[in-house]
Amino acid sequence: MTVPVLVGVDWGTTNARAYVLAADGAILAQTEEQAGAALGIMHIKGADFSGALERLLAALPAEVAPELPILLSGMITSRQGWVETAYVDCPASFADVADAAERQTIEDRTLIFAPGLAYTDATGVHDVMRGEELQILGLLAMAGGDGDGVYCLPGTHSKWAWTAGGRIDRFSTVMTGEVYGALCNHTILGRLMGARSHHAEAFAQGASRARAGGYVLHDIFAARTEGLFERLRPDTLAAYLSGLLIGHEVAAMVARLDAGAPITVIGGAALAERYGTVLKAAGYQPTLRSDPVVARGQLELAKAMGAI
Amino acid sequence: MTVPVLVGVDWGTTNARAYVLAADGAILAQTEEQAGAALGIMHIKGADFSGALERLLAALPAEVAPELPILLSGMITSRQGWVETAYVDCPASFADVADAAERQTIEDRTLIFAPGLAYTDATGVHDVMRGEELQILGLLAMAGGDGDGVYCLPGTHSKWAWTAGGRIDRFSTVMTGEVYGALCNHTILGRLMGARSHHAEAFAQGASRARAGGYVLHDIFAARTEGLFERLRPDTLAAYLSGLLIGHEVAAMVARLDAGAPITVIGGAALAERYGTVLKAAGYQPTLRSDPVVARGQLELAKAMGAI
Numbered sequence: 001m002t003v004p005v006l007v008g009v010d011w012g013t014t015n016a017r018a019y020v021l022a023a024d025g026a027i028l029a030q031t032e033e034q035a036g037a038a039l040g041i042m043h044i045k046g047a048d049f050s051g052a053l054e055r056l057l058a059a060l061p062a063e064v065a066p067e068l069p070i071l072l073s074g075m076i077t078s079r080q081g082w083v084e085t086a087y088v089d090c091p092a093s094f095a096d097v098a099d100a101a102e103r104q105t106i107e108d109r110t111l112i113f114a115p116g117l118a119y120t121d122a123t124g125v126h127d128v129m130r131g132e133e134l135q136i137l138g139l140l141a142m143a144g145g146d147g148d149g150v151y152c153l154p155g156t157h158s159k160w161a162w163t164a165g166g167r168i169d170r171f172s173t174v175m176t177g178e179v180y181g182a183l184c185n186h187t188i189l190g191r192l193m194g195a196r197s198h199h200a201e202a203f204a205q206g207a208s209r210a211r212a213g214g215y216v217l218h219d220i221f222a223a224r225t226e227g228l229f230e231r232l233r234p235d236t237l238a239a240y241l242s243g244l245l246i247g248h249e250v251a252a253m254v255a256r257l258d259a260g261a262p263i264t265v266i267g268g269a270a271l272a273e274r275y276g277t278v279l280k281a282a283g284y285q286p287t288l289r290s291d292p293v294v295a296r297g298q299l300e301l302a303k304a305m306g307a308i
Numbered sequence: 309m310t311v312p313v314l315v316g317v318d319w320g321t322t323n324a325r326a327y328v329l330a331a332d333g334a335i336l337a338q339t340e341e342q343a344g345a346a347l348g349i350m351h352i353k354g355a356d357f358s359g360a361l362e363r364l365l366a367a368l369p370a371e372v373a374p375e376l377p378i379l380l381s382g383m384i385t386s387r388q389g390w391v392e393t394a395y396v397d398c399p400a401s402f403a404d405v406a407d408a409a410e411r412q413t414i415e416d417r418t419l420i421f422a423p424g425l426a427y428t429d430a431t432g433v434h435d436v437m438r439g440e441e442l443q444i445l446g447l448l449a450m451a452g453g454d455g456d457g458v459y460c461l462p463g464t465h466s467k468w469a470w471t472a473g474g475r476i477d478r479f480s481t482v483m484t485g486e487v488y489g490a491l492c493n494h495t496i497l498g499r500l501m502g503a504r505s506h507h508a509e510a511f512a513q514g515a516s517r518a519r520a521g522g523y524v525l526h527d528i529f530a531a532r533t534e535g536l537f538e539r540l541r542p543d544t545l546a547a548y549l550s551g552l553l554i555g556h557e558v559a560a561m562v563a564r565l566d567a568g569a570p571i572t573v574i575g576g577a578a579l580a581e582r583y584g585t586v587l588k589a590a591g592y593q594p595t596l597r598s599d600p601v602v603a604r605g606q607l608e609l610a611k612a613m614g615a616i
Contacts, residue, residue, distance in 0.1 A: 123520060126533045157529055175495070175529040182490040187483070212431060215560035216524060217553075221465055221483040225434045245525075252523035 004028050005308045007064055008298030009056065011076035012131060013156075014040035018056050019295040020064065023308070025142070027295055035059035041081050049082035050107055066108055069307050071101075071298045073114035074131030083111075087118035087128055093167040094137055098304035112307055114298070119170050127173050131294070132159045135266050138297025139289065140166055149262035152253070152279075152286070154246070154271050156181075160253045174249045184238060189220060192227040194234030198270070202236035203243035207278045210247025219244055242274070250278045257284075264289060312336055313616045314377055316606030317364065319384035320439060321464075322348035326364050327603040328372065331616070333450070335603055343367035349389050357390035358415055374416055377615050379409075379606045381422035382439035391419075395426035395436060401475040402445055406612035420615055422606070427478050435481050439602070440467045443574050446605030447597065448474055457570035460561070460587075460594070462554070462579050464489075468561045482557045492546060497528060500535040502542030506578070510544035511551035515586045518555025527552055550582070558586045565592075572597060 008019040016036035020029040036059070039052045057064045064070075077085040088100045100115035116130035132153045140147050140163060148166070153159040156177035162169045184190045209219055223241055226232040232240055257263075263279060265272045269290040279286040302308045316327045324344035328337040344367070347360045365372045372378075385393040396408045408423035424438035440461045448455050453474050461467040464485035470477045492498040517527055531549055534540040540548055565571075571587060573580045577598040587594040610616045 123517075125517070125530045126537050126539070127530060128533050128536070172526055173529040173533075174523065175497075175525045175532075178495050179487075179491075179525055179528070182494045183487075186490045186494045187486050189483075209431075209433070215482065215556070217483045217487055217557065218480055218560065220487070221481040222433050222435060224483075225436050225481075228436070229434050231434070248523070249525065252526070 002026060002028060004065075004068060006299055006302050007057070007068055007070040008295045009053070009070060009072045009076070010074055010131060010134075010292070010294045010298075011072055011081075012040055012074045013042050016040060016052070016056050016074075016076075017292070018060055019292060019298070020060060020062070021295055021299045023299075025296045025299055027292065029061050030292070030295075031056060031059045041075050041078075047082075049076070053109075067110070069110040069112060069302060071112040071114065071302050071307075073134050073294065073298060073301075077113045077116065078130055083113045085113045085115040087116045090117055090119040090171065091164070091167045091169045092117055092133070094141075094300055094304045096167075097133065097137070098301055101301065101305055103305070103307065110307075112302060112305065114301060117168060117171070119172075121170075127171060129159050129161075129171060129173065132161070132266075133168055134297030134301060135294045136161050136163060136168055136297070137300065138293040138295065139264065139266065141300045142293065142296055147264075149264065150257060152263060152265045152275060154265065154267045154275050158249060172253070174252070176245050176249045180242060180245050183220065183241060189224040189227070189237070189241065192224060192234060193237045196238035197235065198242075199236045199239035202232065202239040203274065204277070204281075206240040206243025206245075207247035207250075207281060208243075210244050210251055211282065213251070216245070216248040219248070243278070246274060246278050250275065250282055254279070254282055254284065259283060260285070263287070266290075266293060310334060310336060312373075312376060314379060314607055314610050315365070315372055316603045317361070317378060317380045317384070318382055318439060318442075318600075318602045318606075319380055319389075320348055320382045321350050324348060324360070324364050324382075324384075325600070326368055327600060327606070328368060328370070329603055329607045331607075333604045333607055335600065337369050338600070338603075339364060339367045349383050349386075355390075357384070361417075375418070377418040377420060377610060379420040379422065379610050379615075381442050381602070381606060381609075385421045385424065386438055391421045393421045393423040395424045398425055398427040398479065399472070399475045399477045400425055400441070402449075402608055402612045404475075405441065405445070406609055409609065409613055411613070411615065418615075420610060420613065422609060425476060425479070427480075429478075435479060437467050437469075437479060437481065440469070440574075441476055442605030442609060443602045444469050444471065444476055444605070445608065446601040446603065447572065447574065449608045450601065450604055455572075457572065458565060460571060460573045460583060462573065462575045462583050466557060480561065482560070484553050484557045488550060488553050491528065491549060497532040497535070497545070497549065500532060500542055501545045504546035505543065506550075507544045507547035510540065510547040511582065512585070512589075513540075514548040514551025514553075515555035515558075515589060516551075518552050518559055519589065521559070524553070524556040527556070551586070554582060554586050558583065558590055562587070562590050562592065567591060568593070571595070574598075574601060
């Protein structure tokens with residue numbers, strides 16, 4: 001019989017997911033996508049995180065024994081979350097992250113709050129992440145210490161991280177997803193848009209435009225003009241913009257890489273696939289991962305802390 | 309006695325201005341800024357442009373004789389405006405623009421609707437302007453055919469135009485102002501902002517960051533992190549972002565220029581001054597023009613049409 005040793009909770013701004021984990025990393029149970037959709041930290045009223053956690057755990061197929069430690073990562077550990085934890089400076093290993101995690105007993109449960117990561121670039125400007133580091137460290141653990149390279153985690157705030165010697169060496173955040181949303185909802189370009197469904201050809205056209213090396217805020221205006229001149233249909237404009245913004249993000253990031261460097265994209269299947277397409281067009285052979293690698297990172301972190 | 313020969317109306321999305329002009333280009337009268345603030349085409353209810361024009365003319369210090377021709381330029385000639393005119397392809401001279409202007413008699417007034425300009429780049433992608441071309445052509449006329457160079461017209465959609473032989477050769481639009489607004493009002497960065505007053509030091513800091521050559525959508529996220537870490541005060545964040553976006557726009561555009569190329573910035577005094585600062589830091593000696601040069605362009609266009 002496989003015994004659960006930890007519950008990992010990946011708790012972000014818009015949703016939350018719980019995983020029941022065995023010592024070998026096997027996921028014994030997990031919540032359905034919709035169970036955590038109303039539990040992202042922005043949805044929690046009156047800071048009742050404890051109540052939200054119980055609701056999330058209740059959505060698991062089996063009861064969670066009260067003595068099972070629960071490790072929480074993501075924006076739940078930010079200032080807007082439940083317990084704010086420190087940022088660990090890069091380069092950062094599992095041991096560094098474990099040192100900064102916070103263990104608390106709240107309503108008879110043992111809760112571990114993961115820290116975030118910070119990186120300060122050569123000019124003294126900071127960057128931060130909360131949650132993605134356990135996805136990357138989880139994948140590195142699954143590769144048995146191997147697998148150094150570049151990790152791309154697309155999203156509202158896309159993260160690109162470089163690992164070396166099993167540590168996260170440095171990273172860079174690009175506000176692609178949030179800018180895409182603001183442009184769709186609050187600009188003259190968005191007002192030309194019809195349905196925002198995916199359209200592979202328009203997406204590829206936008207990505208190709210980005211590869212030409214123009215300035216992104218010019219290309220965005222040009223997208224509007226192409227819509228105005230009916231060279232792009234209203235229902236393909238959003239996909240074109242998506243290709244344009246992902247294309248510019250990828251172009252800016254791969255400019256720092258050697259040709260053919262190993263890149264792993266970690267994210268939901270549809271979005272990972274789009275980044276994969278753009279990376280392939282730029283001459284890379286990315287590995288796409290859409291499985292919940294964060295759970296393995298949470299498990300290894302709990303082990304590194306001696307919590308399990 | 310100086311005789312009025314034309315009324316020029318510079319009629320945009322958010323406001324409208326009227327100028328009473330003499331044959332030598334002298335501005336005999338003009339509306340106050342607030343008179344046209346409610347008359348931009350987005351404010352006009354029920355497409356009553358004729359009524360709006362009469363209200364604007366009534367705001368002039370002296371009555372406009374019914375037989376005086378009125379030349380209208382700007383978004384008033386777009387699909388969302390009063391009379392939609394064509395786009396003239398670049399390179400474009402006064403004569404080309406005059407050929408495409410539309411003369412109409414509406415309620416006993418002679419109205420001339422200026423066309424817009426279009427430019428198609430080497431990859432077949434279009435760009436458009438409506439109104440700015442008369443500012444540039446007006447300045448060229450004032451310089452007596454001299455003054456070829458680069459013109460920067462900052463705003464919601466900043467225009468950069470190259471002139472040669474007294475014609476507008478090509479141009480490029482950058483969505484700086486509108487993206488600035490969307491970021492301030494609809495993103496996680498905007499939520500950290502306090503008062504959005506100008507702050508010269510933070511503006512310069514943002515512009516300097518842009519000059520370092522990073523990717524703009526990474527720098528925008530970094531601005532939010534600097535705010536989070538309290539390295540930028542809430543009341544300086546908007547100025548920092550402004551410097552960052554103007555800095556990236558200028559960097560992208562001057563990359564196409566020879567060092568020391570002549571650049572003229574045409575715009576409101578405060579905004580022109582900010583672009584001037586960034587251009588100087590990039591090694592250029594821009595000329596700043598905040599006088600209503602559009603009126604001269606309107607006059608010369610009416611002359612080229614034989615309308616006056």
